[in-house]
Amino acid sequence: MKKAFLASIVLLLGGIAFGQESKVYESNKVQDFKLVPLPAIAYNPANGWMFGLAPSATWYMGNPTTTKMSNFVGNLLYTTKKQWIFSSRSNIFLDENSLILVGDWRYFVTSQPTYGLGSSTPNDPSPNPNQNSSFWGAQQMDFRLIRFYETILKRISDSNFYLGLGYHLDIHSKIDNFFLNEDSIEPILDFAHNQYNESLGFDTDRYALSGITLNAVYENRDRAVAPYEKNFALLSYKINPSFLGSDQSSSTLLLDYRHYINLNEQRKRHLVAFWAYGNFLVSGNLPYMNLPSLGWDMFGRTGRGYAQGRFRGENMVYSEVKYRFPLQRFKETFGGTLFVNANSFSSKYNSEKLFEQVNPGYGLGLRVMINKENRTIISADYGFGRSGNSGFYLNINESF
Template sequence: MKKILIALLLLVIFSLIALCAKGQEKKINIIPFPVVATNPTVGFAFGFSPGFTWYMGDRQNTSMSSAVASLVYTTNKQLFFSVRGNTFLEGDKWNLLADLRYQITSQPTYGLGTNNRSVHPLVNNDDYDFSETHYLRRQEMMEYDFIRAYLTLLKKHEDTRFFYGLGYHLDVIYNINDHLLNLDKEPQDITNHYRYNTLKGFSPDRNTVSGVSLNAMFDSRDNVANPYSGRYAFASWRANPKMIGSTKSSSTLWLEYRDYFNLSEERPRHLIGIWTYGWFVTSGDVPYMNLPAIGWDKFSRSGRGYTSGRFRGEDLVYTEVEYRFPLQKNSDTLGGVIFANTATASSRTENVDLFQHVNLAYGIGLRVMINKRSRSNVNLDYAWATNGSQGLFISLNEAF
């Protein structure tokens, strides 16, 4: 299964590269990018993450397409392989969004909702009467394998920047090793992951979410890798019926908005960017690890300052503001950023409401423009969170 999946992903990559490179007007630009980074999720990471930019038609009426691939190994014994891209066909008549991942990974979890405690529930009850739960301040480490295959095709509406279309989305999380779960001792150690999945009727070892989506997008950004102007809005309602492979039927809603406000007519790189999204379970139940969580957006850019999945719940709202500015008087090679983000998540099982608790992170960053034609940046960000978490985050292209 793993070998077949990797072979299919490689086939997709090489097919896209061949398609994009066909013809001079579709020449692909490749940015080789070694990865040496550290953050709370991975420890130290080593590998490569090349970026790709190209045009599928006349640059006068066709937006730049971009993709980022990665093959990374970490000191936490994690393996990440992914291809994530945004392709505009000739004349922007069609837009293809892809998010393909295979991971052997691990991450700590902290329960649901954005309350200030990191909880590890201990239960001494064979019938799992969780009303007897008490808590220790402790994170819960989990190991698991993860497969994601998302493909969304959008059609442009007449001569506008509005797109609409359908998508297919598959998430499979399996080989789950919940380190702190111990059902053999007295009292039993029951983790948040086990508790939630038991209450909702999911397996603690493996779950699948397979769904189709209805999507609407408005995108007037002047550049998808590093916008100076324009705005972006995206709405996606996803139905995950059991009949097409989901462990249980459910539906979710994603709402996202980005905007960019220039502060100087002479230096378009001097701007304020705003990014916000809401992610909601709208019907049924979703497995614990598939619930809305920071760091689980398409390019895993949300939540700088926190470990991926630090805040999770049935409802999640995230907002980030970033001040971007040039560091050179007559050149855009070097730039800086100052950013802050907030996250709030609910827990319907714990009666924690959205916006009941809001967590803050903030940081600074350096930008090095390594391709002025595509405006591709190498990003080095250091972020701090109000709960004491911090880390260095290295990436290609702007965070949003």
């Protein structure tokens, strides 16, 4: 996995010279390659401060007048919580947008608190009233994650509709549950992760989810990294059979819709954006860390106002509305955003249904555009959630 990741970086870096020398646009060849090898200083509640490199690249695989811009975002980070974060995420549009290649590769040596299942979990650890033998509330977890997702989408005629197949693999290993302050808590109950997995026949130290995805996409955005107009939709049905390496067979359905409305044709950065996102367990059982969870979408942008993994369950619904605007009259360097969001999770394990509890979030943010042509930005947001939850989020590119 590491070798494949490094090889992809080498290939991208090797394309710089080609892109700079290219004068004539050729089909499926790298054109106008621009790499921003940013030293990374980032922050979010789950990881703390992160330091390292966050290379961001954009390029065209054909004539820019008929081919959308491809993009790549990488992370090679060490955090103040002693975590290692290596990731590579990409959207590659081939000539004439004939194919889209979507990649999400990760290797994490990491940790984060988990709180149990459903939308009603408290911040502090206490006995779970729905499962008298386990805790809910903050329980710390160390683990390693290997992720390999790759999808190929074929354009349907000259439309903006795509159909395609993908493969996905998640391996969680070296899982350890504990409390940060064990002296204040008597370990007389099971950890939520362990009891859930044991009750369904999953291992508590290591498990895998492997399968294929059937995908339908409507890609109508002007730029994927920071859209100004139009919309995007995704339907992804995941099939996780045991014969492909999953610990148990299961299936899930992911729905994702985003819409962008311009408020000023002369300043398209002035807009309102809508995001609706749902992730549902259709059949079988999933191991604990593979259940739908806040902040575990591809770019980790759901749920500002809460830590990654703050809520988790068999089914998840999330929505967000944000207002984006320029902060300068004639320049595009600085911009701002105001946002509100809401999430809800169900858990048959805790007998909780969707929308019994809704968790709101809201906040504001600053945008600094470091490359106007490719819309590469640095985003800084501060979000607030219920019951004292809050967080600061510093990232590359727009939240959605």
